[in-house]
Amino acid sequence: MALITFASRLRRTNCQLFLPFILTSTTHPLPPHPPTSQHTQHYFTLAFHQTILVPFHSLRNSPHFSTLQASHNQSLCEPVDFVEYKPKTHQQNQSGVHELVQLLKKAKGFVSEEEAIAFLDDSRVELNTDLIQSTIWEVRDEWKLAFLVFKWGEKWGCNVEKTWGLVIWVLGNHKKFNIAWCLIRDLHRSSSMDTRAAMLIMIDSYAAANDPGKAIQTFQIMEKFRITPDLKAFYALLNTLCKHGNIEEAEEFMFLNKKLFPLEIEGFSIILNGWCNICLDVFEAKRVWREMSNCCITPNATSYTHMISCFSKVGNLFDSLRLYDEMKKRGWVPGLEVYNSLIFVLTHENCLTEALNILDKLKEAGLLPDSATYNSMIHPLCEAKKLEEARTILASMVGENVSPTIETYHAFLNGASLEETLEVLSRMRKAGLGPNKDTFLLIFSKNFELEQPENALKIWAEMKQYEVMPDCAHYTSLVEGLAMCGLLTKARELYAEMRSSGILDNPKLQMLLKEPVRGSNNERESEGQPSVVRCNKRGTQVCLGKSSSIRRKNRGKQSRNKQAGIT
Structure with a gap:
């Protein structure tokens, strides 16, 4: 109550005198040309002579395609790295943070901010900057508590x-x-x-x-x-x-x-990283690469790294190796990420011997292979069901004192049987690498894709032994998978369990449970014959980005048979 009251009061403060002019509401998009009224110009004059204003409506309607691939390391730092507070919370300040969080939950019920802070003052907790920051991080999912402890810290000068x-x-x-x-x-x-x-x-x-x-x-x-x-x-x-x-x-x-801000390679490299590593789109990456040439921008090591990564992800071995050679001819020294990309695409294209040669070459260059290097071989091998070769690479990885990661174990789950899956889960726990929530989502997806709902249910029963509490994503995966397999009775039971645990209704699941899935019926459920499941492999889904739905339609009008190369 105290925080709600204070938040309401904040909205009535003088910030409203300038905030509406700082950021226009999304319901009132900016005009396509700079505004002419003196009132608006008063607040934006300084901004106009620094940057050209982009019309908001044009930004909102500019779509792009995305597959949401994992991003590689960025050349630019984040504004502030808040993740550093996580180890503090779990180590040096754990007891104090837990005590303060409990006090905050009690103080939240007071009518006014003054009463809430007075209650915290009476607790006689010794405040300091680290405690305030660690507590804000701990309650980051509850903004009202985070704001209350911030205001308390502000009172005592700890912020x-x-x-x-x-x-x-x-x-x-x-x-x-x-x-x-x-x-x-x-x-x-x-x-x-x-x-x-x-x-x-x-x-x-x-x-x-x-x-x-x-x-x-x-x-x-x-x-x-x-x-x-x-x-x-x-x-x-x-x-x-x-x-x-x-x-x-x-x-x-x-x-x-x-x-x-004159066009430089740094800006183009940021855009390339977006198309190559964040929203994987090789056509857009090629277009930006050509645009660099048109603007007389010479590629540097970073831009080469992004393009080689892009080509490797789509299995384009020829262009990956071509750019690698071109990079060296221009005097740029390939880094570990380049070698990892080459190792991945060579292994993916059934050239494991050549991939091992690249591994030797990077060692000769004075680079040390890391877990990503070995995972670049293990992942495609497991995907191709070449588990013996993958185990050999894992043995080499451990022999080189490179510790497996959770991604390493996830790769082995890709082609594992039920018994092998349980063994991998056991190894993960012994290694202190999970399993976590994503591990079980991966297993559920794999089992339903292989039309093995009974194995998914067995793994579901094993989750509690690994202290992983099911959340909305787990229930959704199971209910949807069981329904797609025609096991509607069990799917309804799990949906009821999901609702009883406090998770909100899911209209999509409700519709799925009301009507039999196409190609399945209740008779199949009694006969134990699951229907065919059409699931995308985890990590290889084609996803649309935040503003990408339109460009795909536009591209449908254009021929893509003409695949432009890189100049």
Whole structure:
């Protein structure tokens, strides 16, 4: 109650005098041309002479295709690395954090903020900056508690600049942007702290909330907070947009502002990373590569690394090796990521001997293979059901003192029988690498794809032994898989169990349980004959990105038989 009251009061503060002009509501998109009214120009004049305003409606309607592949290491750092608070929470401050979290849950019920903070004061907990930050991280999924402990820390002067950034990050994750902007205003008024990190966090939050227009506008009004939107901030914006799948928007903004921020290889590398590693699209990656040549931009080691990674992921061995040779001829030294990409595509294309030769070559170059290097062989081998070769590589991996990762074990689960699956789970627990929630989702998907619902149910029974509590994703996977196999009675039982555990209704599952799946009926259920399951393999699904639905339609009108090469 106290937090709700305070949040309501925040919305009535003076921030409303400038916030509506800082970020236009999504229900009122910006006009296609710069506004002419004096009122709007008053708030955006400084932004206009730094960057060209991108019309919000054009950004919102700019789609792109995505397969949501895992991103490789970024060349640019995140605005603030908040994950560092996790080990603090679980180690040095664990007892104090747990005690404070319990107090916060009790204080949440007070009517006013003053009463809640007075209650916390009476607890006589010794506050310090580390405790405040660790507690905010611990309750990051409950923004009201995070905000309350922040306000308490502010009263006693325990909040430093990074504490402000952390709570703004939490608020942004929960889309509480008005409150976050009020904090940025207060931070701006403080002469001792900088708002730069907070602004970059807001850019990231808007991009994560699928609102690239507001992310860009936040960059454009940085000068209002005495921050110059320099080249580093510009690249951070591009990187953030690409990281969250808004790659077309990032590329459009980069070209629109080329007079203020000249086109350089760093910007193109960020866009390439988006198409090559975040939303895998080899056609777009080729197009950007050609555009680099048209703009007289010479590729560097980073751009070569991204393109080789892209070609390797789609199984294009020829172009992977061609770019590798071209990279060396131009004087760039391949890094470990390049060698890992080559090892993967060679193994994937049934050239294990050549992949092992590349492994020897990278060692000769003075590089040390890591878990990703060996996983680049183990994954395609397991996918091809070549388990003996995969076990040989695993033995070599351990022999080189390279520890297997959870991804290593997940690869072996891909082609494992029920007994082998249980053995892998046991090994994972002994190695201290799970199994985790994703492990069981992977197993369920595999079993339903192989039309083995009985094995999925056996693994479901094993989950509790590994202290993995089922969540909505597990129930959804099981209920949907069982229904697709025609086992509607068992699917309904699990759905009822899901609802009794407090998980909300799923309309899609409800419809699935009401009507028999095409090609299945209740008779099949009694006969124990599951229907054919059509599931995508985990990790190889074709997914549409945040603004990608339209371009696929547009591409349908264009012939793609003409596959352009790279110049």
